[in-house]
Amino acid sequence: MQVLQGKIIFITGAASGIGAETARQLSVRGAIPIITGRNEKKLKDTAASLRGAYGCYKMDVRDQDEVSEVIGRAASDFGRIDVLLNNAGYGLFESFEEAPLSHFSEMMDTNYMGIVRCTKTILPIMRNQGGGHIVNVASMAGKLSTAKSSGYAATKHAVLGLTNALRIELKPLGIAVSAVNPGPIDTPFLLAADPEGTYANNVRGYMLKPDKVAEAIVRVIERRTPEVDLPWSAGIGIRLYGMAPRFADKVAGRFLNRK
Ligand code: NAI
16 A cells, blocks of 8 residues: 555564564555664664665653654654554553562553553654554553553553544544554563463464564554454454353453463
8 A cells, every 4th residue: 555655653662573574574565664662783684684764763651851852853854744653562460469569560551551651752743744543552561451460451451442542632633543452472472471481382373473563563564453452253252251240250260361
């Protein structure tokens, strides 16, 4: 589709995983990805795999000064920002009792407040240019919480709460807001979330490939789709769960306790 040609797409957490893969796929379709992340060496590796024009800046979504400085610089270097892909995030799979308080607030600071910071900073730019699109990478964990993900799932529930409110609030400004909710994906995320590999081993059979998730994100950007669950079958399962949680806990409890 030609809709992506020349579009300026600002991506957080693009040093690895689906951020990096989405940047690659967007560049192949003629968009101009602006990749940002904390690790400059890995960002350079991502940059080397891009086609055509791109931007590359070191940016930690926890640092408001850096977020303001980088978004300001990118807007002045490229003239506009058409899409913000809020992708940076991480998870720690651990029991509620054992997890220190700091893990809860630190995950929230990156996964949720990082999106708040980037969105608030880019909003005046999109308002002035008469529109834009904000895409938030949430998770299935934002819709259905499972054992050993109390901290992480709460951050993604917060992301979806924010996304749904913004979708309504920003519509009059011509700004679309989308959520992408993947199930487990084969990326470095799982190494940090679950260093022993228990969860990865238990879900290996239905783990998503990063290129497929990136393809879905590209489609969301092209079509301005409000929300996508990946895989779609898991999205249906979650809806059924919501209709009868007590029954679902009985039949699916073991399945939801695999970390
Ligand atoms: P990943 O670990 O390869 O990518 C996440 C990126 O975010 C990394 O490059 C990381 O350095 C960056 N990041 C973390 N904290 C940051 C900060 N403070 N500032 C800037 N960048 C930061 O993993 P993946 O899977 O590509 O993750 C992307 C998004 O997808 C995350 O938001 C994650 O929560 C979400 N997700 C991942 C799933 C999975 O199973 N891999 C499942 C569902 C959602």
